Amino acid sequence: MTSQQEVYRFLEDRFACALACTECARACVLRASLAETEGPDDQELLRRKGIMCAEVCDATCRVLSDQGAQDEARIRGEVERCRAVCLEGAHVFDTAPRGEEVARACRACARACSDFLATLG
Template structure:
């Protein structure tokens, strides 16, 4: 591997890390907003949407913090965090799909899951 290739890989890694953190932030905002719009005394389905929104926002927020900090997480720990975020985002998108008016939140979840998947690919 040449220094140029190594530098290009580092730039891609940092760009993907930033894109993933940004997607996590956007997803956390959308999910928190969705959770706040749902009537907590509503139906069981509304309660599920509210809980998923809160959980997804918290997981995305935690993932964004991990990606934004210059911590010394090993690759395995980072991969676990990203996999967790991706899974929660996909589950939340599925729940939001069944709830009219939650399309934007579902799309933010899918975009975040995609960003996590793309960033995981740089960790090979």
């Protein structure tokens, strides 16, 4: 039997993960919009990683926000995917000019995903 405290922790971690996904998506979209569309390869990489990270974070947030989504395997898969993409994004943004804030948002999202996955057990 699940205790009420475990239910609260689950909901808090789910909300924290969704919020971190939202913040990461916002930061990634903003950074991607600053990359030159016809610029050097590194600018194209930043743009692609930013857009991909934002899309994955947005999709994860939608899954976490859907009260009807109770399929644990689907939720786990989406959150694991988000964590992986955010860690990749953080690595790319670490070396980018003005990318520190985005890298921090990506790492915070990956951490929130890990915390939520631990709650799932």
